[in-house]
Amino acid sequence: MSEIKYEIIKQMGVLSKAGSGWSKELNLISWNDREAKYDLRDWSPDREKMGKGVTLSREELLALKDLLDKIEL
Numbered sequence: 001m002s003e004i005k006y007e008i009i010k011q012m013g014v015l016s017k018a019g020s021g022w023s024k025e026l027n028l029i030s031w032n033d034r035e036a037k038y039d040l041r042d043w044s045p046d047r048e049k050m051g052k053g054v055t056l057s058r059e060e061l062l063a064l065k066d067l068l069d070k071i072e073l
Contacts, residue, residue, distance in 0.1 A: 011027050012027055018042075022042050024042050025040070025042075037056060
């Protein structure tokens with residue numbers, strides 16, 4: 001299995017942090033030298049390991065924001 005290459009372009013923010021030090025983050029990431037996308041996933045403290053996540057284009061992130069704005073919590 002080939003290694004996944006990624007570059008965190010911009011750290012948008014941390015949503016939560018577990019006692020183990022892992023944190024759920026929203027970042028702008030370029031995967032395998034492709035166009036950067038918004039990415040929501042868990043990261044280990046040293047960023048050597050990552051959990052499964054969701055990657056969104058700018059348009060998808062805007063649609064999600066619009067949807068969340070309409071939800072009454």
